[in-house]
Amino acid sequence: MKRLLLVLGIxxxxxxxxxxxxxxxxxxxxxxVGETTGASQTPVEITYIANEGVLISSGGKQVLIDGLHRxxxxxxxxxxxxxxxxxxxxxxxxxxxxxxxxxHRHLDHFHPExxxxxxxxxxxxxxxxxxxxxxxxxxxxxxxxAISARVTAATPPxxxxxxxxxxxxxxxxxRLSHGTGRHATIQNLGHIIKLGGKKLLxxxxxxxxxxxxxxxxxxxxxIDIAFLPFWFLxxxxxxxxxxxxxxxxxxxxxxxxxxxxxxxxxxxxxxxxGAVAFTxxxxxxxx
Ligand SMILES: [Zn+2]
Numbered sequence: 001m002k003r004l005l006l007v008l009g010i011x012x013x014x015x016x017x018x019x020x021x022x023x024x025x026x027x028x029x030x031x032x033v034g035e036t037t038g039a040s041q042t043p044v045e046i047t048y049i050a051n052e053g054v055l056i057s058s059g060g061k062q063v064l065i066d067g068l069h070r071x072x073x074x075x076x077x078x079x080x081x082x083x084x085x086x087x088x089x090x091x092x093x094x095x096x097x098x099x100x101x102x103x104h105r106h107l108d109h110f111h112p113e114x115x116x117x118x119x120x121x122x123x124x125x126x127x128x129x130x131x132x133x134x135x136x137x138x139x140x141x142x143x144x145x146a147i148s149a150r151v152t153a154a155t156p157p158x159x160x161x162x163x164x165x166x167x168x169x170x171x172x173x174x175r176l177s178h179g180t181g182r183h184a185t186i187q188n189l190g191h192i193i194k195l196g197g198k199k200l201l202x203x204x205x206x207x208x209x210x211x212x213x214x215x216x217x218x219x220x221x222x223i224d225i226a227f228l229p230f231w232f233l234x235x236x237x238x239x240x241x242x243x244x245x246x247x248x249x250x251x252x253x254x255x256x257x258x259x260x261x262x263x264x265x266x267x268x269x270x271x272x273x274g275a276v277a278f279t280x281x282x283x284x285x286x287x
Contacts, residue, residue: 004134010275021221037189038122041057041174041196041197041198042058042195042196042197043058043196043287044057044058044167044195044196044198044200044225044286044287045057045058045284045285045286045287046058046200046225046252046284046285046286046287047282047283047284048254048278048279048280048281048282048283048284049064049066049067049077049079049087049281049282050067050069050076050077050078050079050281051066051069051078051108051109051254051255052065052066052079052103052108052109052202052204052205052227052229052254052255053065053066053067053068053069053109054066054067054202054227054252054254054278055067055094055097056193056194056195056200057195059195060098060188060194061098061099061164061167061168061195062097062098062099063097063098063099063101063169063171063193063195064099064100064101065101065102065103065191065193065202065227066096066101066102066103066109066110066202066204067087067100068088068100068102068108068110068114068115068118069107069108069109069110069111069114070084070107070111070114072107073108074259075257075258076108076255076257077256077257077258077279077281078112079281080106080281083281083282084114087114087118088117088118088121089117089121090118090122092119093246094118095122096122097118097122097125098124098125098126098166098167098169099125099126099128099166099167099169099171100115100118100119100125100126100127100128100129100193101127101128101129101171101189101206101233102115102127102129102130102133102189103129103188103189103190103191103202103204104130104132104133104178104187104188104189104204104205105130105132105133105136105186105187106185106186106205107257110133110136110203112133112136112137112139112140112141113129113140113141115133115141115233116137116140116141116142116143116144116147117138117141119147119150119151120143120146120147123150123261124167125150126150126151126152126166126167127147127150127151127152128151128152128153128154128164128166128173129153129154129189129190130153130154130187130188131153131155131187132152132155132187133153133184133187134152134153137151138151139282140164145251146153152166154173155175155187155189156173156174156175157204158173158175158177159175159176159177159212159215159216160174160175161173161174161175161216169193169194169195170194171191171192171193171194172191172192172218173189173190173191174190174191174203175187175188175189175190176188176189176190176194176203176204176206176207176212176213176216177206177207177209177212178204178205178206178207179205179207179209180207183205186205188204188205188206189204190202190203190204190206191223192223192277198224198225199221199222199223199224199225200223200224200225200227201218201221201223201225201226201227201246201248202226202227203226203227203228203229205229205255206229207228208231208232208235208237208238208241209243210237210240210241210245213241213242213245213246214245216245218245218246218247219244219245219246219247222246222249223246223248223249224249224250224287225246225248225249225250225251225287226242226248226250226252227248227252227254228242228248228251228253228254229253229254229255230251230253230254230255230256230264230277231255232253233251233253233267233268233271233272233275234264234267234268239271242272250274250275250276250287251272251274251275251276252275252276252278252285253268253275253276253277253278254278256277258279258280261277261279263285264277265277265279
């Protein structure tokens with residue numbers, strides 16, 4: 001009996017081994033439980049707020065850029081009152097923003113009271129922006145003392161950048177000119193946010209002049225997503241900046257006037273067919 005079992009065992013092993021070598025495609029591929037395609041690849045969810053306002057979320061971290069403003073001129077998109085109230089008082093889904101960034105003090109990007117109220121209602125949130133924006137909040141938000149410890153002014157010199165890390169969120173602030181004339185004195189900041197293994201660029205109302213971007217070498221950064229005012233996509237100087245000095249993998253056009261969105265989208269799609277246009281407030285995209 002023992003001999004029979006031994007022979008049977010040898011036969012089973014021999015048949016198995018033969019099948020293994022003759023028909024390797026029948027062998028199941030190894031499965032690694034818990035394996036990911038790279039630890040840093042967490043999905044990044046982007047919510048369009050209004051005008052140039054975007055909320056970037058990934059891996060439990062949230063960054064809001066230019067998302068706290070009010071009605072200024074009808075040409076610029078702004079949240080309806082109920083939604084604005086929700087974001088200003090940090091109600092869900094706006095209750096978990098870690099970092100509030102503002103590109104510049106113009107009222108289609110920022111309202112001092114809106115920013116102050118958000119920081120007051122979400123005691124975990126922080127504001128990092130230019131000296132000018134911080135001064136506006138200090139001057140115009142009555143409860144500034146309650147939030148001042150969570151406010152940081154960072155204004156790098158012209159065409160330079162600073163690297164920062166707040167609450168585990170890495171980002172860079174770039175100083176980009178808003179232009180000449182009445183805009184010459186405006187401190188305009190660009191931002192590179194590193195979240196979910198991706199690099200997201202927001203440039204505020206940067207001037208399209210090539211010298212504004214040339215020195216920063218953003219084309220070497222491998223920017224995944226660039227939020228760009230639509231006029232970069234529709235004007236020749238801005239198009240050169242995109243192609244030679246930013247080279248983003250994905251463009252999301254912002255600052256699109258509600259009354260002219262159809263015309264703007266048709267125009268920008270001619271040269272950048274893959275670009276996304278943000279026109280529907282609170283729409284979401286995941287990358
Ligand atoms: Zn502006």
